[in-house]
Amino acid sequence: MTQFTHSLPPYLHQTTTTFSNPSSSMNKNNQVPPDKPTKPWFPTSKALTTFGDTNCMEQLLVHCANAIETNDVTLAQQILWVLNNIAPQDGDSNQRLAYSFLRALTNRAAKTGTCKMLVEQVYSNAHNNLTIDTHRFSVIELANFVDLTPWHRFGYAAANAAILEATEGFSVIHIVDLSSTHCMQIPTLIDAIANRHEVAPLIKLTVSDHANNNSDQLIPPKLDLSYEELGSKLVNFARSRNVTLEFRVVSSSYTNGFASLIEHLRVQRLVYSGEALIINCHMMLHYIPDETLSNSNSYVFDSMSSTTTATTVTTTSLRSLFLNALRGLDPTLVILVDEDVDLTSNNLVSRLRSAFNYLWIPYDTVDTFLPRGSKQRQWYEADICWKIENVIAHEGVQRVERVEPIGKWEQRMRNANFQGIGFGEECVGEVKAMLDEHAAGWGLKKEDEHIVLTWKGHNVVFASAWLPA
Numbered sequence: 001m002t003q004f005t006h007s008l009p010p011y012l013h014q015t016t017t018t019f020s021n022p023s024s025s026m027n028k029n030n031q032v033p034p035d036k037p038t039k040p041w042f043p044t045s046k047a048l049t050t051f052g053d054t055n056c057m058e059q060l061l062v063h064c065a066n067a068i069e070t071n072d073v074t075l076a077q078q079i080l081w082v083l084n085n086i087a088p089q090d091g092d093s094n095q096r097l098a099y100s101f102l103r104a105l106t107n108r109a110a111k112t113g114t115c116k117m118l119v120e121q122v123y124s125n126a127h128n129n130l131t132i133d134t135h136r137f138s139v140i141e142l143a144n145f146v147d148l149t150p151w152h153r154f155g156y157a158a159a160n161a162a163i164l165e166a167t168e169g170f171s172v173i174h175i176v177d178l179s180s181t182h183c184m185q186i187p188t189l190i191d192a193i194a195n196r197h198e199v200a201p202l203i204k205l206t207v208s209d210h211a212n213n214n215s216d217q218l219i220p221p222k223l224d225l226s227y228e229e230l231g232s233k234l235v236n237f238a239r240s241r242n243v244t245l246e247f248r249v250v251s252s253s254y255t256n257g258f259a260s261l262i263e264h265l266r267v268q269r270l271v272y273s274g275e276a277l278i279i280n281c282h283m284m285l286h287y288i289p290d291e292t293l294s295n296s297n298s299y300v301f302d303s304m305s306s307t308t309t310a311t312t313v314t315t316t317s318l319r320s321l322f323l324n325a326l327r328g329l330d331p332t333l334v335i336l337v338d339e340d341v342d343l344t345s346n347n348l349v350s351r352l353r354s355a356f357n358y359l360w361i362p363y364d365t366v367d368t369f370l371p372r373g374s375k376q377r378q379w380y381e382a383d384i385c386w387k388i389e390n391v392i393a394h395e396g397v398q399r400v401e402r403v404e405p406i407g408k409w410e411q412r413m414r415n416a417n418f419q420g421i422g423f424g425e426e427c428v429g430e431v432k433a434m435l436d437e438h439a440a441g442w443g444l445k446k447e448d449e450h451i452v453l454t455w456k457g458h459n460v461v462f463a464s465a466w467l468p469a
Contacts, residue, residue, distance in 0.1 A: 054094045054097075054098075054360070057083070057086065057087065057094065057097075057098040058353070058356050058357075060079050060082060060083055060098075061083070061098065061101050061102070061105065061352060061356065062349055062352060062353065063075070063079055064076055064079040064080060064083065064105055065105060065108075065348050065349050065352050065392075066349060067079060068105060068108055068109045068112055069112075069348055069349075071112065076109060080102065080105070080106065080109070083098060083099075083102045084102065086098070087099040087102055090372075093360070093363040093364050093366070093367065094360070094363070096363055096381065097356070097359065097360050097363045100359075100381075100384065100385045100388045100389075101352070101355075101356060101388060101392065103385065103388075103389065104385075104388050104389040104391070104392035104393045105392060105393070107389055107392075107393035108348075108392060108393040111393075132382055132385050132386050132389060133382055134220045134221075134222060134379075134382050134383060134386055135221075135222070135378075135379040135382065135383075136222045136223065136224040137221055137222065137223055137224060137379075138223075138224055138225070139223070139225065139230065139233060142181070142182065142184060142221055142223065143184055143187075145221065145376065145379070145380075146181055146184050146221075148369045148370065148376070148380075149365060149369060149438065150434065150435055150438050150442050150453055151362070151453075151460070151461060152181055152184070152185075152282070152283075153434055154337075154431060154434070154435075154453040154460075154461055154463065155185075155282050155283070155337030155461060155463050156184075156185040156188060156282075157427075157430045157431045157434045158335075158337070158423060158427055158430075158431055158451060158463035158465075159185065159280055159282070159335040159337060159463065159465075160185070160188060160189045160192055160430075161423070161424075161426060161427035161430045161431075162333065162335060162421075162423060162427060162465045163175070163189065163278055163280070163333065163335070164192055164193070164196060165424065165426075165427075166276065166278070166332055166333040166465075167201070167276040167278065167332065167333075170201055170275065170276040170332075171201050171202065171275075172201060172202045172204065172272070172274070172275035172276065173193075173201050173202070173203050173204070173275065173276045173278065174204040174206065174268070174272070174275045174276065174277050174278065175189075175203065175204065175205050175206070175278045175280055176206045176207075176261075176265065176277070176278065176279050176280065177205060177206070177207050177280050177282075178207075178208060178258070178279070178280065178281045178282065178284040178285065179207075179280065179281075179282040179283070179284055180219060180221070180282065180283045180284050180287075181221065181282065181283070182221070182223050182227075182230060183205070183207060183230060183234060185280070185282065186205065186234055187234070187237055190203070190234075190237065190238050190241055190243050190245070191241060193243060194241040194242060194243050200241075200242060200243040200244070202244050202246070203238065203243060203244065203245045203246070204245075204246045204248070204275070205231075205234065205245060205246065205247050205248070206248045206249075206250060206261075206264075206265070206268075207227060207231075207247075207248070207249055207250070208249075208250055208251075208252040208253075208254075208258055208261050209227050209249050209250070209251050209252070210252065210253050210254050210258075210284075210287075219287065219400070220382075220383035220386050220387075221379075221383060227249045228249060231247035231248075231249065232247075234247055235247055250264050252264075254284065254287040254288050254400075255289070255397070256318070257288050257289075257318035257319070257321055257322040257325075258288070258322060262322070262325045262326075262329075265277075265329055266328070266329060269329050269330070276332040276333075277329060277330075277331040277332050278331065278332060278333050278334075278335070279326055279329075279331050279333070279334045279335070280335045281334065281335060281336045281337065281338075282335070282337045282338075283337060283338050283339065283461075285319065285322070285336065285338065285409075286338055286339075286401070286402055286403045286404060287400050287401075287402075288317075288318050288319045288322055289317065289318045289319070289397075289402070290317045290318070290319050290344055290402050290404070291316075291317040292344045292345070292346050292402065293317075293396070293397065293399075293402070319412060320412055320415065320416065323412055323413060323415075323416035323418070324416045324417075326416070327416045327417050327418060327468060330468055331468065333465060333466070333467065334413075334418060334465070334466040334467075335463070335464075335465055335466075336409060336413070336463075336464045336465075336466065337461065337462070337463045337464075338403065338404070338406075338409065338461065338462065339358070339403050339460070339461055340405050340406050340452060340459040340460065340461060340462045341354055341355075341358040341403050341405060341459075342354055342403065342404060342405050342408070343355055343391050343401055343402060343403040343404075344402045344403070344404055348392070351391055351392070352391075352392060355388060355391045355392070359384060359387070359388060361455045361458060361460055362380070362384050363381070363384070364455070364456075365439070365441070365455060366380060366381065368438075368439035368441070369438070369439065387401050406450060406452070406459075406462040406464070409462075409464070410449070410450075410464070413464075413466050414469075417468065417469045418466040418467065418468060418469055419466065419467055419468075419469040420448075420449030420450065420464055420465065420466055421449065421465050421466070421467055422448060422449055422450075423446070423450075423451050423463070423465065427451075428444070428446055428451065431444055431451065432444060435453075441455050441456045442454070442455060443455070443457070445459075449464060450462050450463060450464035451463050
């Protein structure tokens with residue numbers, strides 16, 4: 001998508017009064033005095049049609065974000081009103097994309113100075129609200145949900161092929177599954193292991209319960225059952241495939257770089273040194289705080305001892321410390337799968353542009369696999385809305401969607417003394433076969449040390465495999 005560079009039409013610049021002192025321009029009831037217009041001049045319905053272009057909607061969102069950040073109530077009100085009329089919740093993919101950003105900006109305005117008054121004005125006559133109702137999936141619902149699109153299946157297919165190759169000859173395979181999709185990759189891996197071995201190796205599966213009943217840390221997609229119940233289902237499934245699976249849950253949070261999980265694995269590594277240790281990171285590491293979240297308590301991992309020390313880190317992020325700690329475990333293989341976009345900027349406009357020019361993709365693809373009005377489509381788009389709101393409306397520790405592109409992760413992995421390994425032809429063939437089950441717009445790019453899922457030529461998700469250097 002190209003950036004829209006034209007300026008806003010003149011009528012959106014006719015009045016741009018900034019209320020630096022809210023009390024000076026309002027009466028005691030927080031209302032604009034009668035002798036001043038309560039609503040700036042808005043374009044006619046005919047003029048609104050000129051805003052329907054996606055690039056124009058992006059530019060309107062950018063100007064709105066700037067107005068909210070500078071507390072320019074009049075301009076923010078004008079643009080929010082225009083967006084509210086050209087971006088219906090049930091419109092086409094571009095309109096629904098703009099609507100999600102509109103809602104996120106309105107939520108941000110609700111927290112920002114004088115702009116708080118805009119929320120009621122913009123939504124007073126609308127049939128929508130600012131609440132995002134994210135669904136809690138059953139295991140069957142979530143398994144079917146992730147199968148609808150290659151967004152997650154791409155990483156599953158690439159990771160499973162690499163894991164099978166790396167664990168050849170091991171009688172015990174210990175998989176640490178750091179995944180945002182709650183082990184939905186594991187059944188296909190169990191199937192592949194069962195089909196590959198006459199006598200299957202013992203599989204140890206360790207997961208992190210990062211939320212630990214803390215609703216503030218729940219990240220979509222959400223499960224409607226505990227990890228202990230999930231583990232029981234996975235153990236039974238493995239048994240049906242003649243595979244022995246041991247399941248363990250470690251209470252550990254991304255907010256401190258999974259410090260307790262690292263400590264648990266360090267002890268396990270000392271006791272069971274002969275097993276294959278696989279660290280499978282599927283769209284979870286970007287929730288670990290990075291350098292842009294300043295003044296946060298970080299945990300320094302000492303790979304030569306059994307202690308974890310809390311300190312304040314200003315030059316090294318928890319992400320890099322976490323990867324250094326992983327290297328200290330000497331894993332057999334590390335798989336890293338994530339979205340290929342940069343959402344880390346502390347500048348709202350920069351972050352908005354990056355998100356807008358990336359998150360059009362899930363809205364554009366949904367028409368290929370889910371009908372309008374279906375419950376699954378509502379669940380799918382609610383999860384996207386949650387992500388957009390987190391990127392746009394929140395700051396500080398509440399803004400957890402700090403996604404980094406492949407280049408940044410490659411730099412971090414090399415700095416932690418890992419070396420990338422390319423995916424073999426068998427792996428690429430598995431991924432291509434999976435993509436053949438989906439719409440024609442999906443594609444695959446193979447580069448030196450990673451592969452990339454694309455939609456209409458645009459990067460979506462990368463997958464990479466790493467060994468200790």
